[in-house]
Amino acid sequence: MVPDSQKNMDRKKVVEWWVDKLLVNYPVKPVFEVVSFLQEAAEKIVDGALSLYEGKEADLSDAVDDVMRFLATDRNFGPGDSIRLFCDLRDFMADELNLRTEERLKFAKTFEEIIFTAFDAYMVCREKIFELRLKEKEANLEIMRKIMDYASRSLSSQD
Amino acid sequence: MEEMPEKIEIRQKFPSWREMLKPVKEFEEGRLSYISLPKQVDSEFFKMPFGDVERDFDDLKLPENWKEIFLDALKETLEKNRSFKLFMDICVRCGACADKCHYYIGTGDPKNMPVARAELLRSIYRRYFTPAGKLFGEWAGARELTEDVLKELYYYFNQCSLCRRCSLFCPYGIDTAEIVWWVRRILSRIGLNQRFMTISIEASSRTGNHLGLLPGGMYGAIQQGLEELKDYTGLDLHTYINKKGADVLFVAPSADYFATPHWYVMLGYLLLFNELEEKYGLTITWSTYASEGGNFGTFHSYEAAQLLNSKIYKEAERLGVSFIIGGECGHMWRDKHQFINTMNQPPKHEEWKKFWENPDLGELAEGLRGIRFDNYASGEHGWIHILEFVAALLEHKKITVDKSRNDKWIATYHDPCNVARGMGLIEEPRYVLRNVMNHFYDMPEHTIKDKTYCCGAGGGMLADELMDLRMRGVMPRMMAVRHVYRKYGVNILLTPCAIDKAQFPPALEYWKIPIEVGGPMEMVGNALVMTAFGEKPEDRQFDLRGEPLREEEGEEGE
Structure with a gap:
């Protein structure tokens, strides 16, 4: 059973607060495509965190991964800073929900899963960047291989 | 109605202008371009001043009098280019x-705002070239030229793709891309060149194309293309290379010879050229000398740009063609539309002059009479864009197409910056796509046409060491693609630019949008019915990727 205090949590306020935190390094807010991408992911994470607290199932891996795609390429946030943003969200939600100490501990415990998922996602994103760099190198090698292959065939066809 | 806040607070998140004058000291990996090696800038074919020294960003090994050289080069640029001088003086920092800059949107770095990027140089201009700056120093927004400032210039002026989206929104029309171009040139005077672009410039100076392809490699690639087309269409096709007396010289970006998905576009070119020759007698030749439409020199310096594009008019004259068709390349069109005729003399041979006195294709092939190049967006300097050309062929009903051959594709179109903003070719590619396929959807209006978002990798930014920057720079474009992917089920992103075709596959992968990348000429090639060869619409079984055209029917049949 969700307490009344939770029902009254201002979801919009929480989401906006967190998106602002994600964009803290921007002196001028970026275009809405970027903001709405983060907003959509933030909404899913906030809703999912509440569901987990209520004991329901929630798969947040995709939404957390979306946020991490952004943070993992933001050179102003290190890995620790990126994870801290999730801890900040946890604390802000707990405040907004007016949770007492015991409830707060329970909420933090359920939120841990999201933080672990976030850490995994951050690592995957960084690996993806290097994987893409490697793929480009491999594609260049493939082009070189084709160049040699086609050139030798064109020479042999002229013999 | 929302409640009014009790107190309105204005928070300044942007650093003050005096703060902005302090050079950054930390240069992030993923955003810092590698510096050129001697083999790229001190070769027999491409030599830059002080290019014989191997440099590291921590130790620039600058020439002793670097400051004097820098300021002399800046002075010369100011004196020779009124627009540049104006851009130094006129900005009111309105913001x-x-x-509007993809790199600012992507990175959030204040110095990546076009106004701030240009200010990095303006502050030096004020200090050394304006009375106020000389007298009042930083109070007048001026700063000394130091090695730290120099590093900052290299760092930020190599975080711009020269896409010119910012200039579209500038009330004064300040072209930050032009400022970037000149700064890169000035930096090259003291030995600071960006590695990725000089690899291509050196290769193109040496062999005629960015890939460093020798004639045999190019010949072999085109031959391979014809063999693949035989498999897909059953037709015996041919093409010309270095043919003297051909009507047209065709110049493509060299990536089309080998890279994927560029390759499918090349197959499209070959089909079209065969149909036009067989049906109307129009002969189109490739050249192993002018084997590159792109020009990385246009990202680097005037001299490099001039060196690379000089070969094409020379080759047009040597082969005696009447005009040139250019393929699917982005910055090629900035170069060919805006630079080439001021850097090199157009061909002077008889066939060229005669054709451009009355530029009606009927003068070369009677069946094509009525297609005139007088008012073409791309035709100004003897060059015709392949898509503008195809649009005309479709408009005049000179080729037959079967749209249903592209029915498995639901496409959207990315306007390359230099084609849309640089040349104004906006409706023609869309006209072509609407005529060769049934499912085409544009991305939101504010992200396309002259306002198009950048791919994040042009202007020399396709370097792998800049992958972080590229993935953030492309983010706005990717979000717009994501929108049409969700709304219409788009499954292919089409773009007539070789750099886009290289940048979008990793970008789509990173931003988790599972769609393909291709070029409009691939769709034209699929839809083109080779009537001159007796082909009927239903005859074609495979698309240019070698996949069955009618997958569902085939599966049901089984």
């Missing part, structure tokens, strides 16, 4: 450009 209209700030959130």
Whole structure:
């Protein structure tokens, strides 16, 4: 059973607060495509965190991964800073929900899963960047291989 | 109605202008371009001043009098280019450009705002070339030229793709891309060149194309293309290379010879050229000398740009062609539309002059009479864009197409910056796509046409060491693609630019949008019915990727 205090949590306020935190390094807010991408992911994470607290199932891996795609390429946030943003969200939600100490501990415990998922996602994103760099190198090698292959065939066809 | 806040607070998140004058000391990996090696800038074919020294960003090994050389080069640029001088003086820092730059949108770095990027140089200009700056120093927004400032210039002026989206929104029309171009040239005077672009410039100086392909490699690639087309269409096709007396010289970006998905576009070119020759007698030749439409020199310096594009008019004259068709390349069109005729003399041979006195294709092939190049967006300097050309062929009903051959594709179109903003070719590619396929959807209006978002990898930014920057720079474009992917089920992103075709596959992968990348000429090639060869619409079984055209029917049949 969700307490009344939770029902009254201002979801919009929480989401906006967190998106602002994600964009803290921007002196001028970026275009809405970027903001709405983060907003959509933030909404899913906030809703999912509440569901987990209520004991329901929630798969947040995709939404957390979306946020991490952004943070993992933001050179102003290190890995620790990126994870801290999730801890900040946890604390802000707990405040907004007016949770007492015991409830707060329970909420933090359920939120841990999201933080672990976030850490995994951050690592995957960084690996993806290097994987893409490697793929480009491999594609260049493939082009070189084709160049040699086609050139030798064109020479042999002229013999 | 929302409640009014009790107190309105204005928070300044943007650093003050005096703060902005302090050079950054930390240069992030993923955004810092590698510096050229001697083999790229001190070769027999491409020599830059002080290019014989191997440099590291921590130790620039600058020439002793670097400051004097820098300021002399800046002075010369100011004196020779009135637009540049104007851009140094006129900015009022209104900030209209700030959130229009993809690199700012992507990185959130204040110095990536076009206004701030240009200010990095303006502050030096004020210090050394204006009375106020000389007298009042930083109070007048001026700063000394130091090695730290120099590093900052290299760092930020190599975080711009020269896409010119900012200039579209500038009330004064300040072209930050032009400022970037000149700064890169000035930096090259003291030995600071960006590695990725000089690899291609050196290769193109040496062999005629960015890939460094020798004639045999190019010949072999085109031959391979014809063999693949035989498999897909059953037709015996041919093409010309270095043919003297051909009507047209065709110049493509060299990536089309080998890279994927560029390759499918090349197959499209070959089909079209065969149909036009067989049906109308129009002969089109490739050249192993002018084997590159792109020009990385246009990202680097005037001299490099001039060196690379000089070969094409020379080759047009040597082969005696009447005009040139250019393929699917982005910056090629900035170069060919805006630079080439001021850097090199157009061909002077008889066939060229005669054709351009009355540029009606009927003068070369009677069946094509009525297609005139007088008012073409791309035709100004003897060059015709392949898509503008195809649009005309479709408009005049000179080729037959079967749209249903592209029915498995639901496409959207990305306007390359230099084609849309640089040349104004906006409706023609869309006209072509609507005529060769049934499912085409544009991305939101503010992200396309002259306002198009950048791919994040042009202007020399396709370097792998800049992958972080590229993935953030492309983010706005990717979000717009994501929108049409969700709304219409788009499954292919089409773009007539070789750099886009290289940048979008990793970008789509990173931003988790599972769609393909291709070029409009691939769709034209699929839809083109080779009537001159007796082909009927239903005859074609495979698309240019070698996949069955009618997958569902085939599966049901089984």
